[in-house]
Amino acid sequence: MPNVASCITPLFVHRRNESQKRKNRIIMMATLGKRLQFARALQSRPYAMIWIGQTISSLGDGIFYIALAWQVLLTTHSGTAMGVVLIAGTIPRLVFVLLGGVAADHLPRRLIILWSDGGRGLVVLLISILGFTGYLQFWHLLVESLIFGIVDGFFNPAIMAITPDLVEKDDLASANALISLSGNVAQLLGPLLGAGLIALVNPMGAFAVNALSFFISVAFLLSVRIPERHVAKTLEIQETAEEGFPGMEANLIAPVPEEIPGKQKGFRGVIADVREGLVYVRNTRWLWVTTLSASVGNIGFTATLAVATPKLVHDVYGQGAWLFGLISATGAIGSIIALLLIGQATRLKKRGLLSYLSLALSCIGILLFGLPFPHGVEPLIASLASALVGFGLAFFNTIFFTILHETIPGDKLGRVISLDALGSFAMIPLGEALGGIMTDRIGPAQVFVFFGLFNLANVLIPLLVREVRQLE
Numbered sequence: 001m002p003n004v005a006s007c008i009t010p011l012f013v014h015r016r017n018e019s020q021k022r023k024n025r026i027i028m029m030a031t032l033g034k035r036l037q038f039a040r041a042l043q044s045r046p047y048a049m050i051w052i053g054q055t056i057s058s059l060g061d062g063i064f065y066i067a068l069a070w071q072v073l074l075t076t077h078s079g080t081a082m083g084v085v086l087i088a089g090t091i092p093r094l095v096f097v098l099l100g101g102v103a104a105d106h107l108p109r110r111l112i113i114l115w116s117d118g119g120r121g122l123v124v125l126l127i128s129i130l131g132f133t134g135y136l137q138f139w140h141l142l143v144e145s146l147i148f149g150i151v152d153g154f155f156n157p158a159i160m161a162i163t164p165d166l167v168e169k170d171d172l173a174s175a176n177a178l179i180s181l182s183g184n185v186a187q188l189l190g191p192l193l194g195a196g197l198i199a200l201v202n203p204m205g206a207f208a209v210n211a212l213s214f215f216i217s218v219a220f221l222l223s224v225r226i227p228e229r230h231v232a233k234t235l236e237i238q239e240t241a242e243e244g245f246p247g248m249e250a251n252l253i254a255p256v257p258e259e260i261p262g263k264q265k266g267f268r269g270v271i272a273d274v275r276e277g278l279v280y281v282r283n284t285r286w287l288w289v290t291t292l293s294a295s296v297g298n299i300g301f302t303a304t305l306a307v308a309t310p311k312l313v314h315d316v317y318g319q320g321a322w323l324f325g326l327i328s329a330t331g332a333i334g335s336i337i338a339l340l341l342i343g344q345a346t347r348l349k350k351r352g353l354l355s356y357l358s359l360a361l362s363c364i365g366i367l368l369f370g371l372p373f374p375h376g377v378e379p380l381i382a383s384l385a386s387a388l389v390g391f392g393l394a395f396f397n398t399i400f401f402t403i404l405h406e407t408i409p410g411d412k413l414g415r416v417i418s419l420d421a422l423g424s425f426a427m428i429p430l431g432e433a434l435g436g437i438m439t440d441r442i443g444p445a446q447v448f449v450f451f452g453l454f455n456l457a458n459v460l461i462p463l464l465v466r467e468v469r470q471l472e
Contacts, residue, residue: 041175046224047166050113051175053220054159055182057117060213062190063197064124067206068141070198071131075138088142089149094425096153097418102273104157104414110226113162114218116155121214123147124207131204156421161413164405165226173348173402177339180398184332184339184390277415280408286352286467287416290400293462294424297359300451300458302428303435304366305389312369312444317378330383334390342398352471355399359459362392367452370445403471 042048072081103112127144130136167175197206281288313323338358348354365388373381408416438447462468 041167041171044167049220049224053217057217058186060210062186063194064210066191066194067203071203085145089145092149093152100154101157101415101418104161109158109162112158117214117217121211125211128204128207157414157418160417172405176398176401181339184335188332291423295427299431300455302431307435308439308444308447327386331386331390334387335394338391338394352468355396358392358395362389363456365389370448
């Protein structure tokens with residue numbers, strides 16, 4: 001008869017060793033979190049898995065957009081065609097973002113992200129196959145852009161609203177900083193990888209890699225389960241409204257007094273949900289002031305950075321594409337510095353004041369681009385200006401979304417984010433139009449000076465509002 005103890009002991013020792021290893025990993029992550037405050041949100045396994053997956057997906061997006069632009073050029077040899085493809089993605093993104101916000105507040109956000117990434121991966125894979133087999137046409141790219149715009153309308157509110165379900169409240173600043181960091185790293189590396197894939201294979205190779213990045217993101221999402229509290233709260237509100245207990249509805253849905261008890265269904269229900277989000281934004285003064293300021297400010301940022309920069313580099317600085325690339329890179333570096341700084345801080349005070357003062361740095365950067373400097377120092381000035389712009393925008397956006405995640409109820413967060421996105425980006429087409437006209441009429445340097453001063457005034461005006469200055 002075998003010795004029972006001798007059989008059990010190795011198994012016991014193995015389990016004890018495995019348990020000790022797990023404890024050591026937990027201790028190591030905790031120690032790392034204390035030493036490197038910026039990365040403390042990664043101690044949450046669900047957040048870490050989703051962040052890794054979305055970082056890979058963002059890198060794939062950076063590869064995709066340069067491949068898309070190059071493929072449109074090869075297919076049509078037309079700059080107008082590229083504009084049509086971009087518009088085909090922008091319009092449905094704006095149209096569906098409100099519906100996406102409603103969906104993010106009533107459906108599991110993880111499920112929305114899963115379907116969004118999986119669906120886009122299949123679409124890009126199909127485009128790649130069509131290209132490799134010689135059947136790809138321009139209208140295929142147009143349809144792809146249209147589908148991406150629709151999907152993004154649902155994906156963006158869900159991915160931005162899911163963060164509070166993944167980390168503790170004290171780690172929200174770290175989580176948002178890490179999200180912005182991955183976006184900036186993708187902005188730095190994605191186009192380089194895309195260009196390399198186009199040179200080694202062709203744009204279809206870059207499309208295939210982007211499809212793979214979406215599928216990897218799906219794999220990371222499938223590895224975690226998330227307690228999405230907003231779904232449970234929505235069900236609780238609906239059950240309470242149906243049972244009709246007096247007084248319970250008001251307690252559950254505060255602080256929005258205008259909300260009606262009971263939930264409508266169908267199209268009227270969607271309209272009611274959007275209206276509820278609008279009422280919440282209207283009743284939150286610092287929020288609608290910030291959204292309005294961002295909408296006006298994006299006119300200036302778009303007119304300068306997106307429209308006038310190439311002509312400024314070529315006509316005023318007398319430099320080539322290398323400086324245009326350097327400006328983009330230093331902007332990303334400035335953003336990363338801001339993210340490291342804000343992510344390392346455990347708690348900032350007077351965040352409303354700090355965020356708008358940081359945004360003022362971006363406006364000063366815009367102004368620096370257009371000021372006359374001795375010939376030869378423009379690359380240095382432009383790099384410094386771009387770093388200031390990147391630093392200010394990243395600092396502001398990280399604080400803004402952290403405050404949203406901390407203060408907005410989870411069952412309304414998706415709608416608030418979608419309304420902010422719609423309000424903030426609605427004026428971008430106006431900035432594109434004004435930037436083009438003014439660049440041709442008065443010159444690119446003058447456009448930077450004008451909008452630098454314009455945006456500086458725009459970001460200082462909200463500081464006259466007490467709720468903005470005292471926002472913690």
